[in-house]
Amino acid sequence: DAELEAEDDDDLAPRPPVVTVMGHVDHGKTKLLDAIRSTDVVADEAGGITQAIGAYQVRTVHEGEDRAITFIDTPGHEAFTAMRARGAQVTDIAILVVAADDGVMPQTIEALNHAQAAGVPIVVAVNKIDKEGANPDKVMQQLTEYNLVAEQYGGDTMFVQISALKRQGIDDLLEAVLLTADAALDLRANPDKDARGVAIEAHLDKGRGPVATVLVQSGTLRVGDAIVAGNGFGRVRAMLDEHGKPVEEATPSRPVLVLGLTAVPGAGDTFLVAPDDRTARQIAERRESAARAASLAKRRKRISLEDLNEALAAGKVETLNLILKGDGSGSVEALEDALLGIEVSDDVELRIIHRGVGAITQNDVNLATVDNAVIIGFNVRPAERVAELAEREGIDMRYYSVIYQAIDDVEQALRGLLKPEFEEVQLGTAEVREVFRSSKFGNIAGSLVRSGTIRRNSKARVTRDGVVVGNDLTIESLRRFKDDATEVRDGFECGIGLGSFNDIKEGDVIETYEMREKPRA
Numbered sequence: 001d002a003e004l005e006a007e008d009d010d011d012l013a014p015r016p017p018v019v020t021v022m023g024h025v026d027h028g029k030t031k032l033l034d035a036i037r038s039t040d041v042v043a044d045e046a047g048g049i050t051q052a053i054g055a056y057q058v059r060t061v062h063e064g065e066d067r068a069i070t071f072i073d074t075p076g077h078e079a080f081t082a083m084r085a086r087g088a089q090v091t092d093i094a095i096l097v098v099a100a101d102d103g104v105m106p107q108t109i110e111a112l113n114h115a116q117a118a119g120v121p122i123v124v125a126v127n128k129i130d131k132e133g134a135n136p137d138k139v140m141q142q143l144t145e146y147n148l149v150a151e152q153y154g155g156d157t158m159f160v161q162i163s164a165l166k167r168q169g170i171d172d173l174l175e176a177v178l179l180t181a182d183a184a185l186d187l188r189a190n191p192d193k194d195a196r197g198v199a200i201e202a203h204l205d206k207g208r209g210p211v212a213t214v215l216v217q218s219g220t221l222r223v224g225d226a227i228v229a230g231n232g233f234g235r236v237r238a239m240l241d242e243h244g245k246p247v248e249e250a251t252p253s254r255p256v257l258v259l260g261l262t263a264v265p266g267a268g269d270t271f272l273v274a275p276d277d278r279t280a281r282q283i284a285e286r287r288e289s290a291a292r293a294a295s296l297a298k299r300r301k302r303i304s305l306e307d308l309n310e311a312l313a314a315g316k317v318e319t320l321n322l323i324l325k326g327d328g329s330g331s332v333e334a335l336e337d338a339l340l341g342i343e344v345s346d347d348v349e350l351r352i353i354h355r356g357v358g359a360i361t362q363n364d365v366n367l368a369t370v371d372n373a374v375i376i377g378f379n380v381r382p383a384e385r386v387a388e389l390a391e392r393e394g395i396d397m398r399y400y401s402v403i404y405q406a407i408d409d410v411e412q413a414l415r416g417l418l419k420p421e422f423e424e425v426q427l428g429t430a431e432v433r434e435v436f437r438s439s440k441f442g443n444i445a446g447s448l449v450r451s452g453t454i455r456r457n458s459k460a461r462v463t464r465d466g467v468v469v470g471n472d473l474t475i476e477s478l479r480r481f482k483d484d485a486t487e488v489r490d491g492f493e494c495g496i497g498l499g500s501f502n503d504i505k506e507g508d509v510i511e512t513y514e515m516r517e518k519p520r521a
């Protein structure tokens with residue numbers, strides 16, 4: 001594969017680090033990106049960074065040297081992992097923003113899990129130190145638990161205190177990014193060849209047609225180059241930098257706005273320069289059919305607890321990656337502890353790459369896709385579209401409401417004993433529209449059947465915002481208007497009685513299922 005061609009060491013030149021800003025909502029990611037933009041030493045003469053571009057580069061003086069840093073302008077780990085799911089790793093370093101008055105929050109942990117899963121070094125920006133109640137030491141202590149140990153505690157993570165609002169500490173932060181890059185990474189690329197890289201953001205502009213922010217990762221991109229981006233192709237008509245200034249060429253780590261494509265690539269799609277238009281078109285066509293084939297092949301490649309043992313025996317996997325989601329931090333911790341307590345043989349590793357509270361999100365599925373993980377939901381469920389995505393990606397997603405059952409399954413999978421005889425088969429889902437209190441029948445949930453069929457006497461559970469609030473229930477009564485019904489299909493309304501379960505609320509989702517014997521492979 002040409003993408004993996006070896007580079008001669010002599011051809012490699014240093015390139016700037018590419019940085020993504022992550023952290024909990026409202027901890028100041030956007031403000032920080034604004035503040036960094038305004039520190040750029042060339043911004044003044046060029047009139048500031050005004051261009052709407054998905055990434056920008058700033059220059060700073062570091063140890064007497066003029067250095068550049070590239071920032072991805074979409075904050076957050078969601079975009080980061082969505083890009084990784086498409087096969088693109090653009091980020092070299094993550095800045096983890098933690099508000100000093102708020103401390104470590106759920107998305108702080110989520111963000112650092114995502115960065116660590118990608119093997120991306122983290123620089124911690126302790127933000128909002130101007131605020132009363134700011135406690136930067138506490139942040140430092142809290143993060144020790146997550147393997148981010150400050151230098152003053154003997155670790156190798158740099159913590160920088162900043163105020164994005166007052167634009168204090170920004171230079172120190174840029175300094176820390178460069179120090180971390182120089183210490184931990186060997187960032188070099190060959191500028192003397194046809195360019196390759198990744199589309200960061202793209203859209204259709206009314207006047208200019210498809211417009212893409214691309215990040216050059218190797219080689220040099222020039223105006224006039226024939227280019228393939230995603231499944232589209234074209235010729236670079238013009239390139240603009242973050243100041244809106246036309247540029248003739250772009251070297252590694254440089255983001256530019258490219259005009260002249262015939263289609264809008266997706267964020268995370270790779271681009272490359274072809275020798276001529278014809279070849280560009282051919283590559284684009286080949287990519288399209290390859291993408292189709294890959295999406296078919298992908299399903300078979302994903303890990304599942306069932307095939308784990310065979311895969312382990314064949315030496316195809318050494319690690320079982322798990323993502324844990326649960327309905328409370330206590331249950332997630334208990335589950336994690338119990339899982340990590342499973343004794344496994346020396347050649348197998350059990351890794352929990354992410355844990356969190358709440359429904360299973362698109363983000364979780366993306367992470368499972370990238371790191372080939374099994375998702376375990378403890379009393380939680382995915383949202384509808386998330387379930388579809390997981391299905392398409394072939395992710396093994398398992399739901400439990402009893403901890404020891406989850407432990408049993410994972411343990412047996414690791415030991416080659418997993419032979420589940422029954423599996424849960426979904427029959428249908430209904431959304432609760434209105435709740436009627438009836439003294440005779442208990443509560444009746446006036447519902448709209450959203451998918452499949454609701455059958456009387458089948459098993460059921462109730463979820464609220466993706467979290468299971470009622471388990472192991474039975475559809476004890478089912479009515480269409482005033483009549484008893486044995487089943488009601490999707491698109492129809494009905495009244496559902498769940499026996500002793502009386503906590504039903506408007507907006508809840510009733511899932512029905514039955515247990516069926518699993519076909520043997």
Ligand code: GDP
Nearest residue numbers: 025026027028029030031127128131163164165
């Ligand atoms: P994001 O959700 O992480 O992108 O957070 P924003 O950048 O939108 O910031 C959230 C809020 O915190 C805004 O009201 C900011 O003005 C405020 N904020 C951000 N940085 C600072 C800071 O350093 N000090 C103070 N006092 N407020 C800040």
